[in-house]
Structures are given as C-alpha cells and as structure tokens.
Amino acid sequence: MKILVYSGALTEKHKEMISEAANKVGADLCFTENANEVPEGYEDTEIVYGYGMNIIGADNIRMLPNLKWISITSAGVDYLFKPGLFKNEDVIITNASGAYGVSIAEHIIAVSLMMMRSLTYHYSESSNGRWANLVMQKSLKDCRITVLGTGDIGSTFARRAKAFEPAVITGVCRSGKCDDPVYDEVFSIDHLDEILPSTELLVMSLPATKETEGILSRERINLLPEGAYIVNVGRGSAIDEDALYDALQSDRLGGAALDVFRKEPLPSESNLWNAKNILITPHSAGNLTLPYTVNRNVELFCENLLRYAEGNKMNHVVDKNTGY
Structure with missing residues (x-):
C-alpha cells in the first residue's frame, strides 16, 4: 500500500x-x-x-x-x-x-457582531482619526436566526449562537431532519419561502450541488425583512450576487458577510467590492x-x-x- x-x-x-x-x-x-x-x-x-x-x-x-x-x-x-x-x-x-466547525463558527459569530454592532463603521472612523457618531445597533439577543445547512458547520455555529439568547434558531436542510437538539425548529428547504420573512440573520453553510445552485435568488432575497443580515460561508454559487448587490445598495438589507463567491478570487471588476455594508473575506473562514x-x-x-x-x-x- x-x-x-x-x-x-x-x-x-x-x-x-x-x-x-x-x-x-x-x-x-x-x-x-x-x-x-x-x-x-x-x-x-x-x-x-x-x-x-x-x-x-x-x-x-x-x-x-x-x-x-x-x-x-x-x-x-x-x-x-x-x-x-x-x-x-x-x-x-x-x-x-x-x-472546520470551530473555525467557521467563530468566523460567523465575528462577522455577525461586526455588522450588527456597526464595528466596521467605528473602525473606519477611528482609522481616519475621527470620533464616530453614535448609531443604532442590533443584537444577537432576541434575534431570529435561520441556519441554512444544518451540517457540522451550521450546527457548531448554532450551539455557540445559543449563548447569545436569540429569540429562535431555525434549521433548514434538505431532509428537514437534524439530530442536533440546538435548533428550536427544523424544516426542509421546501419551507424556506415561509421562513425567510421572519429571518433577521440568515447563515448559509451549504455545499455546492444542483439543488443549492442559486437557492438564494432575487425573489428570496426580497422575502427577507428590511434590515436583515446574510452570512455565507458555504459556496458562492448559492447566491444571486447581482440581486444581493441591489438589495445592499437600496438599503433593504442591513449587511452581508461573504466568504465565498461564484468566482474566486473575486474579480476586481465585481460590483460587490463597492456594495454598501458588505464584509468580504477571501475564503478564509475555514481553510487550513x-x-x-x-x-x-x-x-x-x-x-x-x-x-x-x-x-x-x-x-x-x-x-x-x-x-x-
């Protein structure tokens, strides 16, 4: 051998x-x-x-x-x-x-707090020698979290997020079944359209398959409530990137943290580089x-x-x- x-x-x-x-x-x-x-x-x-x-x-x-x-x-x-x-x-x-559960779960927590607590704004202001204005913030406490993809990564994040006392952690997966008791409720992907309107933080940790290709379409992005946040650590193919850009530019979404993209490295001409309230990391949430x-x-x-x-x-x- x-x-x-x-x-x-x-x-x-x-x-x-x-x-x-x-x-x-x-x-x-x-x-x-x-x-x-x-x-x-x-x-x-x-x-x-x-x-x-x-x-x-x-x-x-x-x-x-x-x-x-x-x-x-x-x-x-x-x-x-x-x-x-x-x-x-x-x-x-x-x-x-x-x-990868530990590494990526910590990344999700980090970027979620950065967006919801306006840390990117405060860092930008302080880097330019300015005392930032006070801005309204959001919290993981009482947040309605949906985890799209309940495998090791999604569930490891959910267990850590539980300590922040969210209102609910909903799991969504292909089968609609998950043995991990961390979720308050688990649904199949067939119910995604019903769940998105009440989702304040959408965490995506899906593999790249035919079924997950473009699963977060323009129509589904528009189902999210105003001010919602998206974190994607699965595969970039799962999101309509043009639709996401439009939702960020129109301030419909509170922010998006993307670690994965349809094409990597993300091309310099991509409009995502200039999107409002976006956190871009170079597929580094897991890796080695x-x-x-x-x-x-x-x-x-x-x-x-x-x-x-x-x-x-x-x-x-x-x-x-x-x-x-």
Whole structure:
C-alpha cells in the first residue's frame, strides 16, 4: 500500500502523526509539497491525502490509475465531480467534515457582531482619526436566526449562537431532519419561502450541488425583512450576487458577510467590492489557517487510514449522488 501526501500545510508534528499511522498499517509513505508532479516510484499510489485544489490543478489524479481512496482536506468536494477525472471511477472520496466547525463558527459569530454592532463603521472612523457618531445597533439577543445547512458547520455555529439568547434558531436542510437538539425548529428547504420573512440573520453553510445552485435568488432575497443580515460561508454559487448587490445598495438589507463567491478570487471588476455594508473575506473562514483545523484534519485522516486498512467502514465518505 502506497500513500502520497501533499503536505504544504503540515508541520513536522503532523507528519509524525501520519507516519505513525502509516507504520501501523505497513504502508509506504511519501510527503511532497510539489503538486505539479507525482514523485518517482509512487505512480501506483493507492491513497492520496492533501489539499484537493492543488491536486486537481496538476491533473495528478489522472496520473494515478491504482488510486482507491482520496482524502480531501476540505469539506466541500464539488470540484472533484468532473467526468473522467478518475481512471478508477470506484475511488472512495472522503472529506474533512468535522474539522472546520470551530473555525467557521467563530468566523460567523465575528462577522455577525461586526455588522450588527456597526464595528466596521467605528473602525473606519477611528482609522481616519475621527470620533464616530453614535448609531443604532442590533443584537444577537432576541434575534431570529435561520441556519441554512444544518451540517457540522451550521450546527457548531448554532450551539455557540445559543449563548447569545436569540429569540429562535431555525434549521433548514434538505431532509428537514437534524439530530442536533440546538435548533428550536427544523424544516426542509421546501419551507424556506415561509421562513425567510421572519429571518433577521440568515447563515448559509451549504455545499455546492444542483439543488443549492442559486437557492438564494432575487425573489428570496426580497422575502427577507428590511434590515436583515446574510452570512455565507458555504459556496458562492448559492447566491444571486447581482440581486444581493441591489438589495445592499437600496438599503433593504442591513449587511452581508461573504466568504465565498461564484468566482474566486473575486474579480476586481465585481460590483460587490463597492456594495454598501458588505464584509468580504477571501475564503478564509475555514481553510487550513487555524491550528485546530489542521490538527483535527490530520486526526480524521489517521483514524480513517486505520479503518481502511482493516476493511472497516470509513467516516466522512462522500455520497457521489448528493455531492457531500
């Protein structure tokens, strides 16, 4: 068994963790930071672990005819569903769901408070040496929060938001079912139009699928009450960006915090750069920028490696039909 690890974000501690797991299963292991080639002697690699976008960019997966399992360090894997990408179409794909909840939940809390407490305005004024005027603010307390996407990220945020004593936290997902008791109520996406008119903070943590493409359309943005806030940490394809811009410019919305976009990096000509009351971050809410995230990511891979070697069911296997 050969394992190829693209190790750009890994420290020596992480490499030692992976090496120890590989030794337990008797696997040959190769670390490389060069995503543009397959190291000599590893053309028959069975397992790949690493940051998927780099691998895809180098077409390395097509060079691995014996690949049986690819462990991606991201939660979203939509970029892997390309015809003919794998020579072995039965390849197992696992993602890092469960590694990003903490990082992204903190990001959602941070940007929500920045918008609702007018911190962006105060920072701008103080940066220019001005004592800011007092402005009306809003609070997470008694706020009506809707979480669109009740997976690990959405639910980790909801558990933290609960401490702020919101009026209600409503979960919305494809099935309309969620085992996490943090939600006051959970509905299927079929009920989204009924929920949006009473949503003061809409948090979106959806994967990129055919069903989620453009789910927050112009019509649905207009269903939100005046002054509502939107935070998107899932995929940019879920929002009609032109409609969002119009809603911000007309002051219908209180603000929007976007970490993901239809095209990344966000083009310089995008009108979103000049939108009112917008917070733009460069897909950094999760990524591998937080030590906890990297640690948990490696732990998930090592746990799955032992399961794989023993022929046991692995965790976080992506359903190729649903896309997550």
